[in-house]
Amino acid sequence: xxxxxxxxxxxxxxxxxxxxxxxxxxxxxxxxxxxxxxxxxxxxxxxxxxxxxxxxxxxxxxxxxxxxxxxxxxxxxxxxxxxxxxxxxxxxxxxxxxxxxxxxxxxxxxxxxxxxxxxxxxxxxxxxxxxxxxxxxxxxxxxxxxxxxxxxxxxxxxxxxxxxxxxxxxxxxxxxxxxxxxxxxxxxxxxxxxxxxxxxxxxxxxxxxxxxxxxxxxxxxxxxxxxxxxxxxxxxxxxxxxxxxxxxxxxxxxxxxxxxxxxxxxxxxxxxxxxxxxxxxxxxxxxxxxxxxxxxxxxxxxxxxxxxxxxxxxxxxxxxxxxxxxxxxxxxxxxxxxxxxxxxxxxxxxxxxxxxxxxxxxxxxxxxxxxxxxxxxxxxxxxxxxxxxxxxxxxxxxxxxxxxxxxxxxxxxxxxxxxxxxxxxxxxxxxxxxxxxxxxxxxxxxxxxxxxxxxxxxxxxxxxxxxxxxxxxxxxxxxxxxxxxxxxxxxxxxxxxxxxxxxxxxxxxxxxxxxxxxxxxxxxxxxxxxxxxxxxxxxxxxxxxxxxxxxxxxxxxxxxxx
Numbered sequence: 001x002x003x004x005x006x007x008x009x010x011x012x013x014x015x016x017x018x019x020x021x022x023x024x025x026x027x028x029x030x031x032x033x034x035x036x037x038x039x040x041x042x043x044x045x046x047x048x049x050x051x052x053x054x055x056x057x058x059x060x061x062x063x064x065x066x067x068x069x070x071x072x073x074x075x076x077x078x079x080x081x082x083x084x085x086x087x088x089x090x091x092x093x094x095x096x097x098x099x100x101x102x103x104x105x106x107x108x109x110x111x112x113x114x115x116x117x118x119x120x121x122x123x124x125x126x127x128x129x130x131x132x133x134x135x136x137x138x139x140x141x142x143x144x145x146x147x148x149x150x151x152x153x154x155x156x157x158x159x160x161x162x163x164x165x166x167x168x169x170x171x172x173x174x175x176x177x178x179x180x181x182x183x184x185x186x187x188x189x190x191x192x193x194x195x196x197x198x199x200x201x202x203x204x205x206x207x208x209x210x211x212x213x214x215x216x217x218x219x220x221x222x223x224x225x226x227x228x229x230x231x232x233x234x235x236x237x238x239x240x241x242x243x244x245x246x247x248x249x250x251x252x253x254x255x256x257x258x259x260x261x262x263x264x265x266x267x268x269x270x271x272x273x274x275x276x277x278x279x280x281x282x283x284x285x286x287x288x289x290x291x292x293x294x295x296x297x298x299x300x301x302x303x304x305x306x307x308x309x310x311x312x313x314x315x316x317x318x319x320x321x322x323x324x325x326x327x328x329x330x331x332x333x334x335x336x337x338x339x340x341x342x343x344x345x346x347x348x349x350x351x352x353x354x355x356x357x358x359x360x361x362x363x364x365x366x367x368x369x370x371x372x373x374x375x376x377x378x379x380x381x382x383x384x385x386x387x388x389x390x391x392x393x394x395x396x397x398x399x400x401x402x403x404x405x406x407x408x409x410x411x412x413x414x415x416x417x418x419x420x421x422x423x424x425x426x427x428x429x430x431x432x433x434x435x436x437x438x439x440x441x442x443x444x445x446x447x448x449x450x451x452x453x454x455x456x457x458x459x460x461x462x463x464x465x466x467x468x469x470x471x472x473x474x475x476x477x478x479x480x481x482x483x484x485x486x487x488x489x490x491x492x493x494x495x496x497x498x499x500x501x502x503x504x505x506x507x508x509x510x511x512x513x514x515x516x517x518x519x520x521x522x523x524x525x526x527x528x529x530x531x532x533x534x535x536x537x538x539x540x541x542x543x544x545x546x547x548x549x550x551x552x553x554x555x556x557x558x559x560x561x562x
Contacts, residue, residue, distance in 0.1 A: 022046035396428030407451035
C-alpha cells in the first residue's frame with residue numbers, strides 16, 4: 001500500500017513522465033498514467049488496472065474516483081500503529097467531497113483502548129475551523145505548561161542538590177557530635193580513673209604504713225617478753241596486758257588485710273552505650289515528600305464496643321489499681337498494678353501469662369527495646385527484661401518518681417517531676433530539664449500527668465482541660481484543650497495522628513488532631529465509666545486500652561470504627 005501513495009514517480013523502463021502513475025504497474029517497474037483512485041485500497045490505477053479492479057468480486061464495491069476528482073478532494077492518508085495494540089494498523093482517509101474512513105484492521109481506538117469500536121459504527125464528519133483553532137490553542141497551552149513544569153523540575157534538581165549538601169552536613173554534624181560526646185565520656189572516665197587511683201593508692205599506702213608500725217610494735221613486744229620474767233609481779237601484769245593488746249591489734253589488722261585481699265582494678269563499660277552503637281542499623285534515613293503534601297488526616301473514630309477484662313490474680317494481696325499499660329512488638333500487653341506492686345504480662349487473649357513483684361509501687365510503664373520495658377517508681381526507674389518471662393535488670397535514680405508521667409523517645413526517658421519534665425539517658429544521666437515556666441509563660445496548665453510519644457513529639461496530659469504537644473527539643477508545638485475535659489489524666493496517639501485524652505473528673509475521652517483541633521468525643525460520661533486513667537492505643541486491633549485511676553480489678557478494651 002505504501003507505494004500507492006506517491007503522486008509522482010520516475011520508474012525504469014519508460015521515458016514518459018506522468019503526474020500520477022499506476023501503483024500496481026509500478027510494482028513491475030512499468031510506468032503507466034493513473035486515471036482512477038481507489039479510496040478503499042488507497043491506490044492510483046491506470047485504465048487497465050481499473051478495469052481489472054472492477055472485475056474482481058471482492059473489489060466491485062470499492063469506490064473509484066477520477067484522478068482529477070481525487071486531486072480536488074485533496075485526499076490525504078494517515079497510517080499509524082495503535083500505541084496500545086502494536087499488531088494493528090490504523091488508516092484514515094478524508095475527502096472534501098465525501099468522507100471515507102477505512103481502518104486496517106477495522107478498529108478504532110480510544111484512549112488506552114478502553115472502548116474498541118468498528119469504524120463502520122462511528123459517524124464521521126468534517127473538522128471545523130474552530131475545532132482546529134481550539135486544538136491549536138490547547139496544544140500551545142499544554143506545551144507551555146510542560147515547559148514551565150520542566151523549568152520547575154530543573155529548579156527542583158538544583159534545590160535538591162542544596163538539600164543533599166545540607167543533609168550531608170547534618171550527617172557530618174551527627175558524626176562529630178557522637179565523636180565529641182564519646183571523647184567527653186572518655187575524658188570523664190580517665191579523670192574518674194585517675195581520681196579513684198589516687199584515692200586507692202593513698203589508702204593502700206596508709207595501710208602499708210599502719211602495717212609497718214604494727215610490725216614495729218610487735219617487735220618491741222617480743223623484746224619485752226624476753227625480760228618480763230625479771231620484773232616484779234605488778235610490772236609483769238602491766239607488760240603482759242600491753243603485749244596482749246598489741247598482739248590483738250596486730251591480729252585484727254592482719255584479718256582486715258586478708259579480707260580485703262589483693263586489689264584488682266577493672267573497667268566496666270556502659271552496656272547501654274555499646275548496645276546502642278553496635279545494634280544501630282543506620283545513622284538516619286532520607287525521607288522525601290511533596291512540598292505541598294499534607295500530613296495524614298486524623299480520623300473521627302466512634303466506639304464500636306466495650307469489653308471489661310479482669311486482671312486480678314489469686315495471690316494479689318489487695319484490690320488492683322492498674323496505673324498504666326504498654327504494648328510489646330508482638331501485640332501483647334504489659335500493665336502495672338500500683339497497689340499490689342506488680343508488673344503483669346497479658347497474652348494475646350488478655351489472660352495473665354506471668355508477672356514479677358517489685359519493692360515499690362509502679363506508676364508508669366513504657367517499652368524501651370524489643371525485649372525491655374521501663375517502670376517508673378518512687379525516685380527510680382526499674383528496667384525489666386521481657387523474654388518468655390519477666391526479670392528485673394538494672395535501675396536508675398531519678399527525681400520526681402512519685403509523680404505520674406513517663407515516655408521513651410529517641411533513646412531517652414522523659415520523666416515528670418510534678419513541676420516540669422526531666423530527660424534522662426537509659427544509663428541515668430540527666431540530659432536536660434524542661435521547666436514549666438518559660439519566659440514567664442506556663443507550659444502546663446496544671447502539672448504533667450501521663451505522656452505519649454510519636455515520632456519526635458511528646459504529648460503530655462497536664463491535669464487541666466487538655467494536653468500540650470512538645471517537640472524533642474522541649475519547645476511547645478501545640479495546645480490541645482476543650483471545656484469537655486476536666487482533670488485530664490491519660491493520653492495516647494493512634495498511628496494516623498489522632499490524639500485521645502481521658503478526663504478523670506469529666507469521665508470521658510475526647511479526640512484531637514495533633515495541631516490541637518477538637519475531633520469529638522469517643523466515650524461520654526453517659527457510658528458510666530468513672531475516674532478514667534491511662535490510655536493506650538492498640539493500632540493492631542484498632543482499639544483503646546483504658547484503665548481507671550482508682551481501685552479497680554479490670555481494664556477496658558474500647559473497640560473503635562471509623
